[in-house]
Amino acid sequence: MANQDFPLIFEHSQESRTGFSLPEMDVPEVDLTDMFDESYIRETEADLPEVSELQIMRHYTALSTRNHGVDSGFYPLGSCTMKYNPKVNEDIARLTGFSHIHPYQAEETVQGALELMYDLQTILAEITGMHTVTLQPAAGAHGEWTGLMMIRAFHEANGDFGRTKVIVPDSAHGTNPASATVAGFEAVTVKSDDRGLVDLEDLKRVVGEDTAALMLTNPNTLGLFEEHILEMAEIIHDAGGKLYYDGANLNAILGYARPGDMGFDVVHLNLHKTFTGPHGGGGPGSGPVGVTEEFAAYLPKPVLIKRGEQFGFDYDRPKSIGRVKPYYGNFGINVRAYTYIRTMGAEGLKKVSEYAVLNANYMMRRLEKEYDLPFNQHCKHEFVLSGKSQKKLGVRTLDIAKRLLDFGYHPPTIYFPLNVEEALMVEPTETESKETLDAFVDAMIQISNEAKEDPEIVQEAPHTTVVSRMDETTAARKPVLRYNKDS
Numbered sequence: 001m002a003n004q005d006f007p008l009i010f011e012h013s014q015e016s017r018t019g020f021s022l023p024e025m026d027v028p029e030v031d032l033t034d035m036f037d038e039s040y041i042r043e044t045e046a047d048l049p050e051v052s053e054l055q056i057m058r059h060y061t062a063l064s065t066r067n068h069g070v071d072s073g074f075y076p077l078g079s080c081t082m083k084y085n086p087k088v089n090e091d092i093a094r095l096t097g098f099s100h101i102h103p104y105q106a107e108e109t110v111q112g113a114l115e116l117m118y119d120l121q122t123i124l125a126e127i128t129g130m131h132t133v134t135l136q137p138a139a140g141a142h143g144e145w146t147g148l149m150m151i152r153a154f155h156e157a158n159g160d161f162g163r164t165k166v167i168v169p170d171s172a173h174g175t176n177p178a179s180a181t182v183a184g185f186e187a188v189t190v191k192s193d194d195r196g197l198v199d200l201e202d203l204k205r206v207v208g209e210d211t212a213a214l215m216l217t218n219p220n221t222l223g224l225f226e227e228h229i230l231e232m233a234e235i236i237h238d239a240g241g242k243l244y245y246d247g248a249n250l251n252a253i254l255g256y257a258r259p260g261d262m263g264f265d266v267v268h269l270n271l272h273k274t275f276t277g278p279h280g281g282g283g284p285g286s287g288p289v290g291v292t293e294e295f296a297a298y299l300p301k302p303v304l305i306k307r308g309e310q311f312g313f314d315y316d317r318p319k320s321i322g323r324v325k326p327y328y329g330n331f332g333i334n335v336r337a338y339t340y341i342r343t344m345g346a347e348g349l350k351k352v353s354e355y356a357v358l359n360a361n362y363m364m365r366r367l368e369k370e371y372d373l374p375f376n377q378h379c380k381h382e383f384v385l386s387g388k389s390q391k392k393l394g395v396r397t398l399d400i401a402k403r404l405l406d407f408g409y410h411p412p413t414i415y416f417p418l419n420v421e422e423a424l425m426v427e428p429t430e431t432e433s434k435e436t437l438d439a440f441v442d443a444m445i446q447i448s449n450e451a452k453e454d455p456e457i458v459q460e461a462p463h464t465t466v467v468s469r470m471d472e473t474t475a476a477r478k479p480v481l482r483y484n485k486d487s
């Protein structure tokens, strides 16, 4: 799609055209060789395009819109909760009292910021039904690792050194087995049954005296609520293990169900998903961890506490697993999450879950007429389709995902979870209108029809993007980052 307003700045370069003006030099010129080793000094001038300020402005503005974001279009990337991030969050996070403070400032000079963090901890503890929350971890996976290190410290404090295994369902998020491994445990898989839920018989088979914990993603990555949580909690606790709740996506249960009430000992949340921290592009995130009273002593230090009317950090925590992040967490994301929670209120948060679940079920029921639905049950905030019928026509799920780009949509998560052939995992979120949901479903139906009548158009998609299909492996491993790859 050639764009007139997108100047190819190298091609448009004109000798001596400048986009800046500098005053006459009024200081002595410096000899660079006095300052640097000669090997660092370039011999020829950099071959930079010579363009006007307007041209360079258009260039960067055009580049800034080349990426797809929630603010530019529908983004139903399952498990990632790409919901709208309210802009009032940004206004509040930019207040100088929050944005211009320094982590080394004396506590009495940042009482407002500490109070916000303390209140957020308290609110998140209430939402999850846990005793205490730490805001230190910087992301979901980091929260998982932090929680598992606390579980490890707990078992070791009890002289229970043989608990080396963490049980992870095959429908868990991929970070779960990874975090268990990084925390020094062996990840053991428990299978799902034919309804897509944890198979209790298989759980009984793998649990034992070597079980440190069960890590449960709920709703699981099929978008299904694990119906037998109370039985699972009993099985694990009876064996002396602990229960870890992956609450990265709390979008389906806010105000309706709390991990603490289900028997979980440790839970993490992703503020950059459920609580509207902007994400994508690698951060920053925030993955607070909530624990029961039994685990409070192991929380990362320093722990933010209230002494009378003053907020401050408690470093005197002999059983703490230590610091897991410099300073106190990603404060800016905490401010955004706090703003979101306060603007929504308790009733608003319940509505979030109602609409997230309604939207997902609405789309699922419209799409099941055209795509295979491997687990035909009410879903929570997301659902998983299979493109196996389309595959028989020569159109793979990857092709469908690429074709969606031509309609201006970010594709759903594909080929995950692994227990569904040609999986397409769709998470609409509560912030989209019915018109948007319908338009996306219509595009999916059109693509399925194309697969039957004109498969090439899908196989060769995308047709409207700046670059078409890339070699996915070399694009990631050996990206060409130069404008002119031969220079």
Ligand SMILES: *Cc1c(COP(=O)(O)O)cnc(C)c1O
Binding pocket: 079, 080, 139, 140, 141, 142, 173, 175, 217, 246, 248, 249, 270, 285, 287
């Ligand atoms: C996103 C996600 C994670 C990982 O969170 P990051 O912030 O990306 O590390 C873990 N579990 C589930 C269920 C998730 O959706």
